[in-house]
Amino acid sequence: xxxxxxxxxxxxxxxxxxxxxxxxxxxxxxxxxxxxxxxxxxxxxxxxxxxxxxxxxxxxxxxxxxxxxxxxxxxxxxxxxxxxxxxxxxxxxxxxxxxxxxxxxxxxxxxxxxxxxxxxxxxxxxxxxxxxxxxxxxxxxxxxxxxxxxxxxxxxxxxxxxxxxxxxxxxxxxxxxxxxxxxxxxxxxxxxxxxxxxxxxxxxxxxxxxxxxxxxxxxxxxxxxxxxxxxxxxxxxxxxxxxxxxxxxxxxxxxxxxxxxxxxxxxxxxxxxxxxxxxxxxxxxxxxxxxxxxxxxxxxxxxxxxxxxxxxxxxxxxxxxxxxxxxxxxxxxxxxxxxxxxxxxxxxxxxxxxxxxxxxxxxxxxxxxxxxxxxxxxxxxxxxxxxxxxxxxxxxxxxxxxxxxxxxxxxx
Numbered sequence: 001x002x003x004x005x006x007x008x009x010x011x012x013x014x015x016x017x018x019x020x021x022x023x024x025x026x027x028x029x030x031x032x033x034x035x036x037x038x039x040x041x042x043x044x045x046x047x048x049x050x051x052x053x054x055x056x057x058x059x060x061x062x063x064x065x066x067x068x069x070x071x072x073x074x075x076x077x078x079x080x081x082x083x084x085x086x087x088x089x090x091x092x093x094x095x096x097x098x099x100x101x102x103x104x105x106x107x108x109x110x111x112x113x114x115x116x117x118x119x120x121x122x123x124x125x126x127x128x129x130x131x132x133x134x135x136x137x138x139x140x141x142x143x144x145x146x147x148x149x150x151x152x153x154x155x156x157x158x159x160x161x162x163x164x165x166x167x168x169x170x171x172x173x174x175x176x177x178x179x180x181x182x183x184x185x186x187x188x189x190x191x192x193x194x195x196x197x198x199x200x201x202x203x204x205x206x207x208x209x210x211x212x213x214x215x216x217x218x219x220x221x222x223x224x225x226x227x228x229x230x231x232x233x234x235x236x237x238x239x240x241x242x243x244x245x246x247x248x249x250x251x252x253x254x255x256x257x258x259x260x261x262x263x264x265x266x267x268x269x270x271x272x273x274x275x276x277x278x279x280x281x282x283x284x285x286x287x288x289x290x291x292x293x294x295x296x297x298x299x300x301x302x303x304x305x306x307x308x309x310x311x312x313x314x315x316x317x318x319x320x321x322x323x324x325x326x327x328x329x330x331x332x333x334x335x336x337x338x339x340x341x342x343x344x345x346x347x348x349x350x351x352x353x354x355x356x357x358x359x360x361x362x363x364x365x366x367x368x369x370x371x372x373x374x375x376x377x378x379x380x381x382x383x384x385x386x387x388x389x390x391x392x393x394x395x396x397x398x399x400x401x402x403x404x405x406x407x408x409x410x411x412x
Contacts, residue, residue: 040070047079056086074103078111090118109138116173125177132174136167168197172204179211187211202228202235209241218245236263244272252276267298274306283313301331305340312344320344335365339374346378354378369398376410385410 047062060083066076081096097115100108116131175190191208198204209224222245228238239262243255256273259266270293277286290307293300308323324341328334342357358375365371376391389411396403 040066040073043069044073044075044079051079051083051086056083059083060087072103074100074108074111077103078108078114081111081114085114085118090122094118106134107138109135112138113170120173120177123180125181129174129177132170132177135170136174166197168194168201168204171197172201172207175207175211179207179214182214184211184215188215200231202232202238205231206235206237206241209238213241213245221245234262236266236269239263240266240269240272243269265292265296267293267296267300267303270296271298271300271303271306274310278306278309278313283310286310287314299330301327301334301337304330305334305337308337308340308344312340312347317344317348333364335361335368335371338364339368339371342378343374346374346381349381351378351382355382367398369395369400372398373400373403373406376406380410385412 043062043066047059047066050056050059050062060080063076063080063083066073067080070076077096077100081093081100084090084093084096094115097111097118100111101115104111106112112131112135116128116135119125119128119131171190171194175187175194178184178187178190188208188211191204191211194201194204195208205224205228209221209228212218212224213221222242225238225242225245228235229242232238236259239259240256243252243259253273253276256269256276259269260273263269270289274286274289274293277283277289287307287310290303290310293303294307304323304327308320308327311317311320311323321341321344324337324344327337328341331337338357338361342354342361345351345354345357355375355378358371358378361371362368362375372391373395376388376395379385379388379391389407392403392407392410396407
C-alpha cells in the first residue's frame, strides 16, 4: 500500500481584518471626500467604527444606508465587501469588491487585493492570478487599510502583515496560485520576486522550497528550507518539509519525531509518521499518531482514511467503518475509501454492502485493476460466477497479475 506524502503550505489562509483607517484614494483619482455631505461622512465613520469593534451586522446596516445615499462612493462598497467577507458570505463580498473596483476604474488597491484573496480562497486561481497581476501594475502602495493573516495551511495564525510599501506579499500570493495550478516554474519565478523584495519572510523560502521539491529540485528545496530555519530556527513548516526529503531513508521516524518535539506537536508530522508506522506493520503506533493529528484540529481526509486502515488491521472493524464514512464525507469522490470500506464489509461477510462500495469505487476510478479483482471475489462469494468471470478478465486486461487461476475457476 502506498501512502501519499503531505507537504505543508504556508501563508494560504487570509482575510481582511478591521480597517486601520479609511480606504486610501489613489493620488490620480479625484477624492470622494469633497463631494460627501457631512451626514455621509459621519455615517461612513460610524460604520467603520462598528466594523472595528466587531459589530459587523450593525456596520452592514449603516453601509447599506450609505449605498442608497452615495451609490458612487467606492469606500461604501469596499466596507460592505469587508463586512460580507467577515460574515462568510463570499459571493456577496466578491460582488461588492467588484462594485468598488468599477467605480475606481480598477484602481482601488484594497478592493483588488480583497477580491484576489477571495478568489484564492475559493480555489478560483485563474481569477486570483488576474487580480494579483493587476495589483502589481498599480503604484506601489503606501499606508493601506488592508491587512491579512499569514497562517499555516490548517494551523494557528503566525503573524500579521500588511501591503504597506511593498509588493512582496502580492508576488508571494501569485506564487501560491501558480503552485496550486501546478505551474511550478511560474511559482518559483514569483517566489523569486517576493524574496528579492523581502528576504526576511520564512514563508517565502518555505513555499519556494515546496515548489522546488515538487519540481524534483531536491538540492534547491533543501537550501530554501534551511534558509527559512536561519530566519526562524523553530519554523515547524521548514523543519517538517525538510524531513520529507529523506523520509523514506533511515531515520525517517526519528526525523519526524524531532519535528513533533521541536514544535510541540505538528499535525502533518504526526500524519507522515503514521504512514511510516503503517508501512512498517505497526498499526497501533500509527493509530496513536493519527489520534494526535485529530486532537490538534486536523480534519484532513488522509487522517481519517489512514486511521481506518490502522483500525482495520487491528480488527477494529466498527471503528474502521466509521473512519471510512468520515473520510468519504470529506472527499466524496475518493475511490480508495470506497474500496477500503468494501474490504471491511467483505471481511464481515456483508457482501451486499461490499458490492455496492466496489461499484462506487469503480465508478470513480474505472481503470483501477484491483478494484475489479476484489469485486470479482465478492461476486464469487455471492455465487455470481458470470459476473466474477467478467470482473476477473477486466482486472487482467488492466494489468492485474497472477489472475490466471482465478479466471480458470470463475470462467468455467
